[in-house]
Amino acid sequence: MPAPTWDGAAPWGGRPERFRPSPTAVLLAPVVVSAIVQVPAAIAIAVWMRLPLSVEVLSVGLALAGPLALLAARRAPGPTVAAVTALALADLLLPPDVGPPYVALAFAIILAVARGALGWAVVSVVTGWVAAIVLAASLGPTWHPLRIAATTALLAACFGIGTFVRVRRERARAYRADLAQRRRTAEEQERMRIARELHDVIGHALSQINVQASVGLHLMDRDPDQARSALEHVKTTSKTALEEVRTVLGVIRSEGVDDAAAPLAPQAELADLPVLVAGVAAPGFEAELVDRLDSAPPRAVQFAAYRIAQEALTNVVRHAGASRAVVVVERLGDDLLLTVDDDGRGVQGEIEGGGILGMRERAALLGGTVAVERSPRGGTRVTARLPWGAGA
Template sequence: MVLSLLVQVPAGVWTAAHAPGHGLHWRLALHLALAVAGPLALLAARRLPGPTVALVSAFALVDVLTAPVYGPPYVALAFAIALAVARGAVIWAAVSVATGWATAILVGVAIGRIWHPGLIVAATVGLALSFAVGAFVRTRGARMAQVRADAQRRRRSAEERERVRIARELHDVLGHALSQMNVQASVGLHLFDRDPEQARAALQNVKDTSKLALEEVRGVLGVLRDGEVPLVPQAELAELPRLIAGLTTPGLEIALDDRLQGTAPSRATQFAAYRIVQEALTNAVRHAQAGHVRVVLERRDEPDPVLVVTVTDDGRGFAGADPTVSGRGGVLGMRERAALLGGGVDVGDGPEGGARVVATLPWGRAS
């Protein structure tokens, strides 16, 4: 609007003052009014782009027919066309411009005006460029809106993945801790009168497990606060004996067969393997009704080095049912952990009965 006023008002005054013939005052008043009316009409282009371009086209038509043939261009019309096309009022712009253009040619011929071909070509090119600018702005706006929508979807997807990761960590930590505390509390109650020392040790295990679980939960939730790091180090394979000792009871024997010969895979692989073993043992304690569980750690080098973790028990197994829907929680979590590293988890019935969990994880860079 400001640019149109700065161009059209001085040009309109100059045109009216230098036009041949009489009637300077009415021509000056008319061209000054048209020079102001067109730019002011652009104020409505945001809410009413279609009617605005039609009104500005009418003002431009009157200006063209009353000004000299080689008068200044009506700049407000170019802005009105571009704004209308950019806001989707393409039909309004096309109809208004075509009507004004045809009327200018026909009325001009009727009143004896001679339109130079070069002038017609220049005006047509100018109008076409106005449409092109409007189309470019509209396309760019749509592209930017799509980019923003994609970014928002990616942000929501990242937030969802983070929520799933935190939920998986909390499930593993709390599920194992509560199962372990339930086992040790049951042992303590069972031995409370017969063997007070063993009962006291079981209750001490409950205390230690709850303390460690609280620290791990704080560590998991610490990622929700900017700049906060976990309060405890991530679990490694070296922590498996402590994990197994906390779950071993007089009615459940858990054996660890470590065949790694002192070598260790990458930290990420160790953490995933620890959580998978933790979940498998928790399921064995809660669901399998097993008396013996065996955990085997081994490295295989064909074709690429991998860590193979096998957890078997002599419980009731799955009886051929799908482990993901058979009531044992955490199976999907184990598979997700392995998939994030490019590995996999096979869960099903063992060859000799009971359940078997086999996790294959890439070895990665040794730590």
Template sequence: MPQAGWDDDALRFRPPPAVTLWVPVVVAFVVQVSAAIGISVWQDVPPPLAALSVALGAASALALVGARRWPGPTVAVVAALSTLDLFVPPDAGPVFLALAFAIIGAVVRGARLWALISVGLAWLVAVTASGLIGTPWHPFRIALATLGLAFLFAIGEGIRSRRQRGAEHRAQLVERRRTLEQEERTRIARELHDVLAHSLSQISVQSGVGLHLFDREPERAREALANIRSLSATGLDEVRGVLSFLRGDDLSAPRTAPLTPQPQLAELPRLAAQRTGLGLTVRIDDRLGGSAPAGEVQTAAYRIVQEALTNIVRHSAAATATVTLERHGGDFVVRIADDGTGLPEEAVEGGGIRGMRERALLVGGTVDVEPGPRAGTVVTARLPWQELP
């Protein structure tokens, strides 16, 4: 059951459902019953008629108990009881608050048609019967009562409209939160993929080579094991850095391990050195002339190169891979070309290529993956050049 509290979306206090149900019942009962008794005594109404007036006031108030579950029938019952009370002494009977609560509640809860038909028929019967069995009502009284009923309907429509706007606003906030959460999950997955995929794939390759050469060429096997140790240490440091960055930790605080959550272009030679070996040579062709784009563009470029080299190691039997960095007007162009057998279809359509495109899109760029002019694959990333401040 919903509890009372502050509505975070509407920034207002929402009382518990029991309060909104029973407060109208209690208020209408106390006002109508006490007023019927007082007016009957004041006008010296015969006891049977006074008792009937009190009973009608009590019954109409208690009928509001069903307003939440059956708003339509409730307003019909209260309208009928209110009409009957108009013709029961005392003439200046109490104001039927129950009818006001029933009309507003029915409109707010979606029983507008019930309210219109019930109140309209009750009002028509009251006006017609007043002329047939007694003195016709004064036109001013009819007009005032009609305006009062219309005002109650207007209040109900206003509350209903406000609730609908609030519900739509809350739905939009929920959808916005869901979208932000999904974007955050995607970002975390992308960061961890970028950090782990290249290290684990290289470790897998190195371990396979080490096992294959363990007996025949122990020195090369030892070299592979050393590379595995270096790659695992680097990967662990990068995972710690990414997790700290995602948690929003203070990166200026002293740590026991280096953190590298946002690699830059200056780290590409180290990446190339890690990839070089076991039949693959990675070269960096830097044509930027010492200039460099903004940090976020550098990070995107680094991650794209990292993923492209990982794909070459995993899927392409390449001997050489060349990473070219250059500037074409307002674009920072990063090209990774290899002379291998090319990427299989599942790799081109997989999460790695998609991650590269998402990286580029985040900074307003694009990534194209095409077959090489003679062999292999060419990955071209075009990122907007943004000068360092």
């Protein structure tokens, strides 16, 4: 499996990472923009209309207070939009009836809705706007209906922008969560694959080494030649296991780097079954291979079948207490059928271990199945059905 990339490229075909401004910039931008729009305009209007000093100071103070209130929008977006609405209402009712747009209110609404304080924003803005219309009609000249409609539309647009921002943020959050979950799933699958490969290789080798070493110790004095043969088998098995472990580790190291750098060690296939079956034979235990195939399936199917047979024979040697095992490979319709029977203790309700789980996983990866049941020989039967053309 290709290693995920985290350098801005789109992993697993996803979207590339986009530039994201710092939280400080996001916080200060509305403050700076609204202050630049409101404060100089308030000063200019006060000077141009020759307002009293008290009114001028109050007008500039309201123009500055709104942007400064936005500094609390990150931690308290609801109270912030309420406070800015009150400041905007005061600025709107303060004479003269002309002035710059209160941009801080637009930012307060957008930030509140985007951060989930929709209720605060609706109650504050609706209350403030209704109060502005009523107070303006009572205290000063009546506003033109077009002005009321345009201002209402602008306020509604701010709510729409805030909703859009919130939806975008929620989608981005969901995308990041999905990406993290896919990464964890890929890592878990990779760990399971590595564990399965190492279990099959090391488990089988150690089981064979244990059996042959026991035979060698038992026959050391009575039959030195047979003991020597057992020790040679231990040497061969350990050498083969070491090569397979190196192959697995080499493939792991080379993944995501360069396919051409991967080790070119051949994978086990059905042609290796005779050596596998002969290798588990020992005094008091014999194994037989019945090969009924006229042709070979794709390499992926052969490799899975070999590993399943290897694990099944390992379980027979380690747990069954059997004297005989028979491995049968044949084609049944569109499936490769692999059967391993023994005459040992049989299935007695034990909890399935990692070996059987690994066999099922190998078969499932190709769309096949593995069944473990009572054998007609009295022991256990492992039956693997693998789609003949899988992995082609």
